[in-house]
Amino acid sequence: MEGDGPPAPFRARLAGAGRHLPTTHLSTDDLMASTRHDTHIDLERLTGIYDRRVSTGADDSYSLATSAALDCLSRAQQDAASLDVVISCSITKFRGGLTQWVEPTMSGAVAHAIGAAHAMTFDLSNACAGMLTGVTVLNNWIRQGTVKRGLVVSGEYISQLGQNAARHIRTIMSKELACLTLGDAGAALLLERAPAGSAGIRIAGFTTVANHSRLCLAYPKGNDPGARMFTDSRGIQRAAIASTPYLLHEILEAAGISMHDIDHVITHQTSARAIRKGMAALTASFGEGPRHDAVITVDRYGNTASTTHTVALVEELEAGRIRAGETIALIALASGLEIGVVLLTVDEGLVSRYGHRH
Amino acid sequence: MGTVIDGLDVTHGGWRTRHSALRLAVASAKTCLDRAGRSPDDVDLLVNAGIYRDRNLAEPALAALIQQDVGAAPEDPHQGGHGTFSFDVANGACGVLTALQIVDGFMHSRTIDCALVVASDADPGRGRSRHFPFSHAGAALLCDWSDDDRGLGRVHWVNMPDDGEQFRATVGLHDSHNVLRFESSAAMDEQFATAAAEAAVRCLHDASLELPDVDAIVAAPARPEYRAALAARLGVPEGRITVAADARMHTAALVAAIHDGAEPLPPGARVLLIAAGAGVTAGAALYRTAAVRS
Numbered sequence: 001m002e003g004d005g006p007p008a009p010f011r012a013r014l015a016g017a018g019r020h021l022p023t024t025h026l027s028t029d030d031l032m033a034s035t036r037h038d039t040h041i042d043l044e045r046l047t048g049i050y051d052r053r054v055s056t057g058a059d060d061s062y063s064l065a066t067s068a069a070l071d072c073l074s075r076a077q078q079d080a081a082s083l084d085v086v087i088s089c090s091i092t093k094f095r096g097g098l099t100q101w102v103e104p105t106m107s108g109a110v111a112h113a114i115g116a117a118h119a120m121t122f123d124l125s126n127a128c129a130g131m132l133t134g135v136t137v138l139n140n141w142i143r144q145g146t147v148k149r150g151l152v153v154s155g156e157y158i159s160q161l162g163q164n165a166a167r168h169i170r171t172i173m174s175k176e177l178a179c180l181t182l183g184d185a186g187a188a189l190l191l192e193r194a195p196a197g198s199a200g201i202r203i204a205g206f207t208t209v210a211n212h213s214r215l216c217l218a219y220p221k222g223n224d225p226g227a228r229m230f231t232d233s234r235g236i237q238r239a240a241i242a243s244t245p246y247l248l249h250e251i252l253e254a255a256g257i258s259m260h261d262i263d264h265v266i267t268h269q270t271s272a273r274a275i276r277k278g279m280a281a282l283t284a285s286f287g288e289g290p291r292h293d294a295v296i297t298v299d300r301y302g303n304t305a306s307t308t309h310t311v312a313l314v315e316e317l318e319a320g321r322i323r324a325g326e327t328i329a330l331i332a333l334a335s336g337l338e339i340g341v342v343l344l345t346v347d348e349g350l351v352s353r354y355g356h357r358h
Numbered sequence: 359m360g361t362v363i364d365g366l367d368v369t370h371g372g373w374r375t376r377h378s379a380l381r382l383a384v385a386s387a388k389t390c391l392d393r394a395g396r397s398p399d400d401v402d403l404l405v406n407a408g409i410y411r412d413r414n415l416a417e418p419a420l421a422a423l424i425q426q427d428v429g430a431a432p433e434d435p436h437q438g439g440h441g442t443f444s445f446d447v448a449n450g451a452c453g454v455l456t457a458l459q460i461v462d463g464f465m466h467s468r469t470i471d472c473a474l475v476v477a478s479d480a481d482p483g484r485g486r487s488r489h490f491p492f493s494h495a496g497a498a499l500l501c502d503w504s505d506d507d508r509g510l511g512r513v514h515w516v517n518m519p520d521d522g523e524q525f526r527a528t529v530g531l532h533d534s535h536n537v538l539r540f541e542s543s544a545a546m547d548e549q550f551a552t553a554a555a556e557a558a559v560r561c562l563h564d565a566s567l568e569l570p571d572v573d574a575i576v577a578a579p580a581r582p583e584y585r586a587a588l589a590a591r592l593g594v595p596e597g598r599i600t601v602a603a604d605a606r607m608h609t610a611a612l613v614a615a616i617h618d619g620a621e622p623l624p625p626g627a628r629v630l631l632i633a634a635g636a637g638v639t640a641g642a643a644l645y646r647t648a649a650v651r652s
Contacts, residue, residue, distance in 0.1 A: 008467060091417050101531035102538070104636035112519040120515040121639065122456045126445035127418045132444050140463045146512075162470050199417050207441035208404075210426035211433055218417035220486070220529055220536035227416055227536075258421060336422035336444065352402070 008143035012146045013148075013200035014350055016190035018072025019314045020064050021053045021301065024158070031180060035166045043180055046172075048272025052183030052302030054159040062095040062106060064186030064279075065155030068307075070149065071115065072188035075353045085150035086111040087138060089130030091218070091305050094157045094308075098225040100163060103170040110153055119150075127216070128268050129206070129334035130154060130306035131187065132342050136204040137273045138191050139342075149192040156305040160226035161218070168228075169216070178216070178231040183302030187310030199325065199347035203255045206245055206332070206340035212239045216335030231335075237274055240333045244278065245285035248331070251341045254287075258284075262290040263326035264316065268333045269298035269308040278333075291331070292321075306334075317354040324348035360509020361462040361473075362648040364502040365394035366621070368614045370604070371480060379411035380420060382478035382496025386610075390474070390498040391428070395446040398430035402470035404444040404633040405460055407442040407453030408496070408609050410479040414486055414529050414538055419446040424476060450525075450635025450647040451579045452498070453477055454612040455643065459513045465503045473501040477609035487538040497613035504648055508626065511644040514561040516553045518638040523634040524549045550579070551587030553640035554632050558592060561630065572644070575599045576619040578612035579634070588632070606639025623647050 028044045044050050055064070065088060073080055088107035095101045095109070102194065107121035126133040134152035141147045163177035194200050194315035215236045218229035252258065259282075267275050275294050283289040297312040304311055309330045316322045324347055367390040375381045383406060391398055406421035408414050412649060421444035426432050431442040449456040461473040478496030481487050497548040503509070524546040529538045543549075554577065562568060569575075577588060580602035589596040600619025612633050620629045627647045634640035 095590075097530075099528045101413075101522070102412075102448075102527040102529060103494070103525060105449055107519070108517060108519060108637040108639060111517070112521075117517075119517075120450040120513075120641075121517060121637070122447055122453075124445060125416075125419055126421075126446050129445075137460050137463065140467055140469065144466050146463060146466075167638075172649040206443045208422050208425055208444040209433070210422050210430065210444065213418055213422040213426040216418065217415065219413040219415045221413075222536075223531070224535075225531050229417065255390040274550070338418070338445075340424070353364060 007195060007280035009145050010143050010193045011196050011198055011200040012139045012142035012191045013194035013198060014178050014189065014344060014346060015192045016072045016076030017310055017314050017317065018068045018075055018188045019311050020186035022055045022059050022184050024050050024054050024056050026054045031162060031166065035169055037170045038168055039171060041172050045219060047181055048299050049181055049302050051300050053185065055157050055184045059157060059184065060094040060097065061090050061092045061155040061157045062109055064157060064184065065090065065106065065110050065153045068155065068186030068188040069110055069114050069151060076190050078190060080115040081117055082149055083116040083151055084147035085138065086116050086119045086121050087134040087152050088123045089134040089152060089306050090154040091125065091127060091130065091154050092156050092158050098160060109249065126333035126338055127336055128305050129332035129338035129340055131310060132141045132330055132332040132340050133206065135189060136206055137340055139201045139204050142191055142193050151186040151188055153192055154306045155186040156307050157184050158305050159184045161229050164224040164226065164228050169323050175230040175253055176228065177232050179229050183304050185301060185307045185311050186303035187307035189310055199345040202345060203251055203342040204342045205247065205251045206338065207340065209243050209337045212337040214218045215337065224267050236337065239337050241278060245282055247339050248282065248341055249261065251343065255343055259286040259288050259290060261327060262329045264292050264307050264322060264328045265290045265294045265331065266312045266328060267294055267350045268329040269312060270298050270303050317351065322346060322351060337352045359392045359505055360511060361458060361465045361501050362504040363499050363510040365388065365390050365500035366613055366617055367498050368610060368617055370498040376494050377480055377483040379408050379480040380423055382480060382607060383408060383424045383476040384493065386496040386498035387424060387428045387474055387476050394500050396500065398428045400472045401430045401442050401474045402440060403461060403464055403473040404442055405457040406446045406476050407457045408478040409448055410482065410492065412482060414482050419444060419566050419567040421446050426628040428480055437445065449639065451608060451611055452633040452635045452639055452641050453609045455513060455633045458510055461501050462510050465582045475501060477613060479608045481540060484534060489540060491540055492608040493604050495604065495607045495611035496609045499613055508646040512564065513641050513643040514557050514564065514571045516557040518553045520638055522636065524638055547581055547584040548587050549638050550584055550634035551571055551591055553638045554588050554634035555591035556630050557634045557642035558630060558638040561644060565644055570632045571596060571628065574629045575617045575630040576629055577601050578615055580607050580611045611628045
């Protein structure tokens with residue numbers, strides 16, 4: 001999605017990344033001990049997930065998004081009043097407990113809460129690819145000069161689906177198995193105008209392989225609070241492995257770089273096993289891998305839906321594992337089937353906002 | 359230079375589609391593409407701005423299901439094919455304007471050549487909703503790019519945060535069932551009109567124009583109370599503002615209003631698009647017409 005038009009006058013740089021994780025831990029052992037039926041499922045062995053953060057009711061999609069937005073702005077030392085746009089990209093829009101707000105928008109509520117008085121607001125929804133879709137839209141506007149600065153935010157209070165699934169799952173073949181991998185988190189990314197040619201988003205591309213649009217469906221059902229989600233996890237993984245290398249080849253070619261020019265890969269965090277399998281397929285397709293192993297945070301935070309890339313990015317920045325000038329490939333895989341890649345180079349201005357250990 | 363509407367369609371719900379926003383959106387999208395003589399595979403970007411849908415579906419984006427059912431690039435990506443990218447936006451009755459603004463950004467950078475904006479709403483029914491206030495309707499806009507002075511101008515937005523006091527739609531447990539419910543205030547249309555008029559004034563001011571300079575005013579939502587309040591604030595007769603004929607139409611209302619208000623105009627006519635919705639949020643943009651196939 002780079003365009004054949006005249007060269008863009010600007011580039012969008014990542015000015016800040018923020019997150020908010022609920023303080024309550026839920027171990028996979030404890031979650032599996034809560035299932036109604038004796039399932040004989042070793043979820044940790046299957047997924048590599050041993051822990052996740054969950055809201056116990058104090059946090060909801062709105063509060064998680066708002067806290068993450070404030071964390072992001074504070075990292076970037078930026079005032080919310082300078083935002084031209086706030087895009088909320090969560091799947092869940094729970095506010096005041098497990099009440100899903102359809103209208104008005106979550107973006108309007110978050111913008112008001114953080115003091116973004118002049119920002120245009122709207123919600124965007126694209127399953128777990130929501131935030132990176134928001135980044136793709138905002139990146140395009142910033143490059144063209146339509147807006148100067150914007151916030152892509154998401155609050156996912158989605159662990160209730162795991163609790164609902166725990167009541168229904170009987171065997172490993174259950175379509176609700178993926179619900180047990182979910183965790184809660186808020187995330188926010190601040191993008192701002194930078195001169196063309198500087199560090200920032202090099203390219204962002206997406207495609208929807210709609211043949212697989214019904215492999216994962218989530219909706220409110222019966223008397224379970226929140227929603228339930230039904231997933232053909234193997235089908236999604238098969239489709240993702242079949243389609244992702246092609247898109248990544250196309251993106252890297254458009255950016256004029258090779259796989260070994262990518263320092264870090266952050267994929268959507270579904271399970272450690274799925275990430276390793278997917279990366280092995282990419283490496284086989286390219287004949288080489290990225291400089292570092294793919295980032296895995298799903299083991300400790302679970303699948304936090306649309307926020308996973310940002311949660312992982314902040315983790316790596318805080319640990320000092322990402323250095324100025326390095327290129328990160330953020331890879332979205334989501335029901336739809338949505339496949340997207342955002343190629344991002346971070347600058348010293350961003351990296352210096354996070355504590356270095358090195 | 360801007361995004362031009364190359365075709366549009368409005369589909370009114372019937373018995374078969376009364377619980378399916380998906381079917382309404384697909385019907386409109388197919389009709390729109392057929393009339394314009396375009397193939398579903400021509401669509402680079404599909405943005406769905408509809409809100410009330412089958413089963414109150416939260417995931418995936420309804421746009422992906424629409425893309426599959428329309429038959430746009432359903433297969434795995436392959437060499438030579440450009441593929442289609444789909445997602446949903448939600449911004450109440452302003453959703454179509456938001457979608458047009460997003461499309462315009464990607465058109466401007468020549469990332470895409472052809473986009474489809476769809477919007478449909480239907481009562482999810484079967485005990486999943488209570489007192490559903492909107493008509494079952496779908497709409498589609500086929501978008502193209504014009505290098506001349508036609509097309510969509512800058513969109514101006516106004517927010518007057520009210521925490522959902524004027525209009526609120528939520529899904530939550532009620533008597534042990536997940537139910538979609540609605541709340542609105544008596545002052546809703548007055549408040550929407552206030553925000554809408556402010557957005558319109560900013561839009562005209564930015565373009566150094568005044569209301570007599572525009573050939574048509576096209577607005578959403580379509581309720582007569584809103585139209586009257588908006589007309590009063592803009593100081594124009596109500597008849598100058600075209601809204602959808604169906605006052606209960608929701609996200610599709612702006613497309614229906616464009617159909618009735620802008621389509622009859624000759625190419626090059628100047629139209630002021632105004633939309634307002636829950637939040638309160640309102641947007642306004644100038645649009646210079648091109649030939650529309652409908």
